[in-house]
Amino acid sequence: MPETISRTSPVAPTVRLIAGRYSAQIDLRSGGIAALSYDGAPLLESYDTAQLPPAAANSVLAPWPNRTEDGIFSWKGTEHQLAITEPERHNAIHGFVLDAAWQIVNHDPDRVEIAADIAPQQGWPWALRVTASYLLDEQGLHCTYGASTQEDSVPFAFGLHPYLSPQGTTVDEAELRLPPVEHHLLDARNVPTGEHAPVELSHCVAELELDDLFYVGPEPHTVELAADGRGVRMDSGEGLGWLQIYTAPDFPGRGRAIAVEPMSAPPNALRTGTDLVELGPDRPWQATVHFSVIE
Numbered sequence: 001m002p003e004t005i006s007r008t009s010p011v012a013p014t015v016r017l018i019a020g021r022y023s024a025q026i027d028l029r030s031g032g033i034a035a036l037s038y039d040g041a042p043l044l045e046s047y048d049t050a051q052l053p054p055a056a057a058n059s060v061l062a063p064w065p066n067r068t069e070d071g072i073f074s075w076k077g078t079e080h081q082l083a084i085t086e087p088e089r090h091n092a093i094h095g096f097v098l099d100a101a102w103q104i105v106n107h108d109p110d111r112v113e114i115a116a117d118i119a120p121q122q123g124w125p126w127a128l129r130v131t132a133s134y135l136l137d138e139q140g141l142h143c144t145y146g147a148s149t150q151e152d153s154v155p156f157a158f159g160l161h162p163y164l165s166p167q168g169t170t171v172d173e174a175e176l177r178l179p180p181v182e183h184h185l186l187d188a189r190n191v192p193t194g195e196h197a198p199v200e201l202s203h204c205v206a207e208l209e210l211d212d213l214f215y216v217g218p219e220p221h222t223v224e225l226a227a228d229g230r231g232v233r234m235d236s237g238e239g240l241g242w243l244q245i246y247t248a249p250d251f252p253g254r255g256r257a258i259a260v261e262p263m264s265a266p267p268n269a270l271r272t273g274t275d276l277v278e279l280g281p282d283r284p285w286q287a288t289v290h291f292s293v294i295e
Contacts, residue, residue, distance in 0.1 A: 032059035045163035065159025066267035082123035140292030157265035172206035237288035
């Protein structure tokens with residue numbers, strides 16, 4: 001039987017994975033990565049699991065990432081009203097699994113597979129399962145994310161919210177390197193306006209103040225954050241063509257931090273339909289992300 005993790009636990013249970021010089025800690029409340037290090041140096045910003053991940057750090061975002069404007073969307077001709085979870089901008093944000101009751105499905109010293117079941121609720125009349133599989137080896141942390149349902153037709157999009165760390169060096173001393181991207185403008189509510197333009201976004205982080213949306217394209221791509229040749233590499237697989245990049249001013253215990261969030265669809269996808277996936281009994285979804293050291 002799968003092991004159910006209660007969301008009422010004062011300290012979120014975690015699973016520790018070790019392989020060679022890598023160590024990872026998987027958070028069984030957010031489904032994400034509480035810590036990832038190489039020779040003790042952080043590749044992702046870590047956090048205290050006594051609290052929910054600050055600013056959704058390193059968490060799984062599903063069945064939609066980012067914002068849904070006014071929490072309203074239509075699917076197959078029926079309008080749905082989600083709970084407003086970002087009241088200051090009147091949006092529904094980041095889906096349902098940030099504090100879900102995740103289950104351990106399989107666990108070995110170097111790997112764990114977990115799952116969260118999403119039940120019908122306000123504005124969301126469908127049941128589905130979201131899975132996260134983490135494998136740690138000498139090449140880094142291999143993450144495989146999936147979604148499935150027995151419902152006839154369910155809208156779905158996915159995101160991951162990692163805060164990259166240049167092995168503990170202050171992020172303002174690091175350079176962010178990305179492939180060529182399109183910059184998609186957001187309005188005051190962080191909803192896409194429809195305007196976009198190509199940009200080159202490889203900069204010293206100290207020069208960046210972002211909470212911005214970028215389109216890379218559907219093919220696999222690589223993002224690097226490094227200072228003096230030491231840092232972290234994130235490889236996103238096919239179908240994660242959108243990036244939200246956020247420079248956080250006050251990440252707990254860290255100060256300035258940078259989130260580079262691979263997503264299968266942009267903000268407001270439930271409403272616009274852009275790159276939205278339709279799940280069904282024979283239509284599961286899967287994507288991969290890989291984190292490794294730069295040294």
